[in-house]
Amino acid sequence: MREDVFMKSFSTADVPDIPGRRVIVTGANSGIGQVAATVLAAAGAEVVLAVRDLQKGRAAAARMPGRTEVRALDLASLDSVRAFAAGWEGEIHLLINNAGVMVPPLSRTKDGFELQFGTNHLGHFALTNLLLPRVSGRVVTVSSGAHRAGAIDFDDLNWERRRYRRWAAYGQSKLANLLFTKELQRRLTAAGSPVLAVAAHPGYAATNLQSHTGNALWDRLGNLGNALFAQNAAAGALPTLYAAFADIPGDSYAGPGGFQEMRGAPRLVGRSARAQDEQVARRLWEVSEDLTGTRFPL
């Protein structure tokens, strides 16, 4: 399908039937991951919900049509990421790196990484490297408009020496998602792979993302903001689905086309100058390889 068709009115009706194609959605028990997984299952895919809480995953899968499977994946643990990848057999049509945390209090993954950088970026980085030889279609990584407020601080990626600023840490992790996509696509192209690395952001969508600040008042304000200003999770999932299926080149970035990219039908959107920096993307890749002990496998 041509991109200009998508730009006008992409909807779930534009998701093609993909009977029997296996797809993985991280964080598929909640929010936009849950919606995307439901749409993919309705399109005939065999959807693996990669979740850290199996009970929540099973409850979400029970509400989905078609063929689903729930598997354990804690992106805040490299052991868990390795176990998930080691248990995989066969082809993966789509890998959707969707799971994320936003502005929690300073906390660390099992491997000692700052939680947002470790979960949102390093966990997906390791997962992708370990699964990539099996991926035949696309790797879709969910970033955020908040990447614009982010910078990569190579001297202190894990917030060990500077005062913790949770929004800046979220921005760094979401900028890392875009730089990861850029460098992944560069490496795929250099390796002669037909696989595409693309990114998306949901705008402002009412999900559980805004309720994990560790501060009851902030959580309540987040919920109020969701009720007043956010689009629903179904609309928030459309850029992810657009990135997965629209006729777009590698390293594309999709988001809502409406007011301030907060809402509306998906289209290709711009990114910050920092998110276009190829040198930083290469360096971040190399550092992430060292931190995770995983390598580009092709």
Ligand SMILES: NC(=O)c1ccc[n+]([C@@H]2O[C@H](COP(=O)([O-])OP(=O)(O)OC[C@H]3O[C@@H](n4cnc5c(N)ncnc54)[C@H](OP(=O)(O)O)[C@@H]3O)[C@@H](O)[C@H]2O)c1
């Ligand atoms: N909603 C927005 O307005 C918005 C805006 C920009 C970007 N995003 C991005 O959209 C993506 C999806 O978020 P959402 O809005 O749908 O929020 P959500 O409803 O909170 O969903 C996040 C998902 O990530 C999972 N997750 C968190 N930590 C994990 C870990 N260590 N291992 C495995 N899974 C983990 C959560 O699992 P649990 O249910 O177990 O916590 C949940 O399934 C995130 O990457 C977020 O940064 C969202």
